[in-house]
Amino acid sequence: MRGPEHFASGDRSIELEPIGFVRTDAKEIPRHWRVSDVEGTLVIDEKYLEGLKDIESGQRIVVIFNFHRSPEFSSRFLRQTPPHSGEEMGVFSICSPIRPNPIGMSILEVLEVEGATIRVKRLDMLEGTPILDIKPHIEDERDRPGLS
């Protein structure tokens, strides 16, 4: 099943460039987007302006970003104890910023779009966080009886 050739080191690395950066005045460690009310701005590179044309206030968007302040991952982070939990959990079952690939995902609420800057709410990222992608927020309809 497992093709060992796929895990040969270094030959399948993926290089990404930020499409923009987060601007926020929030100084403290942000709370998870589920409970955050922090506002801020996604400043997207103007070369992507046309790609933003269907983003509108009131929408939810999925933002993929880089945990740019995380320490390097090592095997001692395979299990971590999340805040407000006494239980050690596997890294792939928690939202910790310390992960094998330092990628985060948040669902934010669009307040306003002006040119290539998007004012958002529910922010849980630090000032200067590199943004990698924005995707539409798609509801999982099969989870909701009566809607499928």
Add this chain to the structure above:
Amino acid sequence: MRGPEHFASGDRSIELEPIGFVRTDAKEIPRHWRVSDVEGTLVIDEKYLEGLKDIESGQRIVVIFNFHRSPEFSSRFLRQTPPHSGEEMGVFSICSPIRPNPIGMSILEVLEVEGATIRVKRLDMLEGTPILDIKPHIEDERDRPGLS
């Protein structure tokens, strides 16, 4: 607002290594995870085994992956017309695999976990797709009146 230093090219690139790969017999272009019933396997590198310990059958997981077969992005892909739509849309409002950073995100259903391989349903990725991260699927409770 916008710090031009952040958009200086090349100095903020992010390099990622796959944590595993997708195995599937599906040959045709997969349908979106919302409507897919395709099964397949996420073959994760065994060095991450401990990090998978809380992934269980029946769960939904968020899988972040690389669109490894996509053509290179250029400005002509800033607007695209999705299949089954007559409307040209901005790339950040659609799920197209042709994006500035070729990152995909799917919500899959766990059927079975055996060692570092995860049998899943709802697959919408191609054979050999590099997997970058697995995250817990977190419901957006504030979307559901009565649950907040």
